[in-house]
Amino acid sequence: MVVHTDYLWFNTKKRQEFVRITDEIADIVKEGGVKEGMVLVSAMHITSGVFVNDWESGMIHDFPGGLETLAPAGLGYRHHQTGEDNADAQLKRTIMGHQVIVPVTDGALDLGPWEQIFYAEFDGQRKKRVIVKVMGVES
Amino acid sequence: MVVHTDYLWFNTKKRQEFVRITDEIADIVKEGGVKEGMVLVSAMHITSGVFVNDWESGMIHDFPGGLETLAPAGLGYRHHQTGEDNADAQLKRTIMGHQVIVPVTDGALDLGPWEQIFYAEFDGQRKKRVIVKVMGVES
Amino acid sequence: MVVHTDYLWFNTKKRQEFVRITDEIADIVKEGGVKEGMVLVSAMHITSGVFVNDWESGMIHDFPGGLETLAPAGLGYRHHQTGEDNADAQLKRTIMGHQVIVPVTDGALDLGPWEQIFYAEFDGQRKKRVIVKVMGVES
Numbered sequence: 084m085v086v087h088t089d090y091l092w093f094n095t096k097k098r099q100e101f102v103r104i105t106d107e108i109a110d111i112v113k114e115g116g117v118k119e120g121m122v123l124v125s126a127m128h129i130t131s132g133v134f135v136n137d138w139e140s141g142m143i144h145d146f147p148g149g150l151e152t153l154a155p156a157g158l159g160y161r162h163h164q165t166g167e168d169n170a171d172a173q174l175k176r177t178i179m180g181h182q183v184i185v186p187v188t189d190g191a192l193d194l195g196p197w198e199q200i201f202y203a204e205f206d207g208q209r210k211k212r213v214i215v216k217v218m219g220v221e222s
Numbered sequence: 223m224v225v226h227t228d229y230l231w232f233n234t235k236k237r238q239e240f241v242r243i244t245d246e247i248a249d250i251v252k253e254g255g256v257k258e259g260m261v262l263v264s265a266m267h268i269t270s271g272v273f274v275n276d277w278e279s280g281m282i283h284d285f286p287g288g289l290e291t292l293a294p295a296g297l298g299y300r301h302h303q304t305g306e307d308n309a310d311a312q313l314k315r316t317i318m319g320h321q322v323i324v325p326v327t328d329g330a331l332d333l334g335p336w337e338q339i340f341y342a343e344f345d346g347q348r349k350k351r352v353i354v355k356v357m358g359v360e361s
Numbered sequence: 362m363v364v365h366t367d368y369l370w371f372n373t374k375k376r377q378e379f380v381r382i383t384d385e386i387a388d389i390v391k392e393g394g395v396k397e398g399m400v401l402v403s404a405m406h407i408t409s410g411v412f413v414n415d416w417e418s419g420m421i422h423d424f425p426g427g428l429e430t431l432a433p434a435g436l437g438y439r440h441h442q443t444g445e446d447n448a449d450a451q452l453k454r455t456i457m458g459h460q461v462i463v464p465v466t467d468g469a470l471d472l473g474p475w476e477q478i479f480y481a482e483f484d485g486q487r488k489k490r491v492i493v494k495v496m497g498v499e500s
Contacts, residue, residue, distance in 0.1 A: 086397035127473030141301030162419030195266030258364035280440030334405030
């Protein structure tokens with residue numbers, strides 16, 4: 084049995100950004116030498132998430148719109164009395180999810196035809212981290 | 223250590239449908255011969271999900287209503303400029319979740335009293351797939 | 362390879378309550394003797410959840426407000442014809458998520474700077490259970 088751990092760093096230019104990370108995760112799985120198992124991809128900050136979806140520019144446009152309706156920025160959140168202004172980011176990342184488990188089959192990510200892994204930043208422009216932990220049977 | 227993989231196929235009659243799959247998952251766990259571990263149940267399409275909830279017809283009626291409010295069909299989603307009409311399905315499956323991990327204890331699914339595993343179809347009437355991967359210590 | 366299982370019990374005073382459980386999970390990981398791996402923390406009832414977020418009183422105030430907007434109590438849910446009154450609790454726990462996987466690195470929970478694990482009760486004042494299953498390589 085093998086457990087292999089790595090971390091990805093992000094520092095997005097915009098406050099809210101979706102970054103495709105499928106290839107980076109595939110590389111870490113290869114480095115870990117796991118043939119059959121699972122890889123956990125999990126955001127380590129409370130205003131960012133990880134999700135699986137389509138890599139299509141319209142979808143990337145629609146999601147922030149949908150999320151803004153569900154968890155609007157600029158409301159009088161009590162969290163903001165601490166000097167923070169990111170309560171909406173915490174709600175958004177909770178709705179999107181902060182982690183995924185991707186199955187590893189025969190040494191590769193076992194994703195469906197349109198599935199891509201994304202990092203979701205909701206309060207960016209500073210350094211953030213994602214943990215990637217692969218676990219399974221060796222190649 | 224054992225890792226066992228299987229796939230379930232779906233082709234629902236309606237566009238939106240919830241299908242109970244607890245028994246199918248229990249069978250795959252038994253086939254895998256895992257005594258202690260976890261099973262990942264994950265939708266492989268971006269317009270379907272997997273969730274754990276009550277097997278009660280009222281709940282199955284209320285959830286689509288609640289989801290329709292949160293992620294309405296028929297809006298002017300930019301994703302639809304590609305010719306697709308399923309942007310709401312992508313939002314719905316994101317809110318519901320696309321995967322669960324079910325614990326396996328003493329060779330069986332370790333579920334609470336009312337917990338059932340469901341496949342959630344949001345853009346059906348065509349073939350869709352769910353991956354089931356069991357990982358753990360042998361019986 | 363080690364798999365170690367434990368259960369946490371809750372009986373909250375209020376109908377809706379968020380309980381920090383990071384220390385309890387860390388203790389179970391230590392008892393399990395896992396050095397590298399993952400721990401699954403999963404609510405076993407359909408009206409409670411588990412999530413990772415900030416331990417900040419404003420956030421703990423804002424989240425129920427945000428959830429109430431998304432999944433209001435007191436609507437005419439069909440589920441209530443069974444005599445239950447907790448359909449909103451099921452929607453709330455679905456939005457918040459009912460489980461997390463926390464990575465274990467070098468024998469400890471590998472959490473980001475502000476990450477804390479919470480039990481989310483949406484229909485409390487009675488006994489509820491959370492399963493905690495650690496899996497990985499021995500210390």
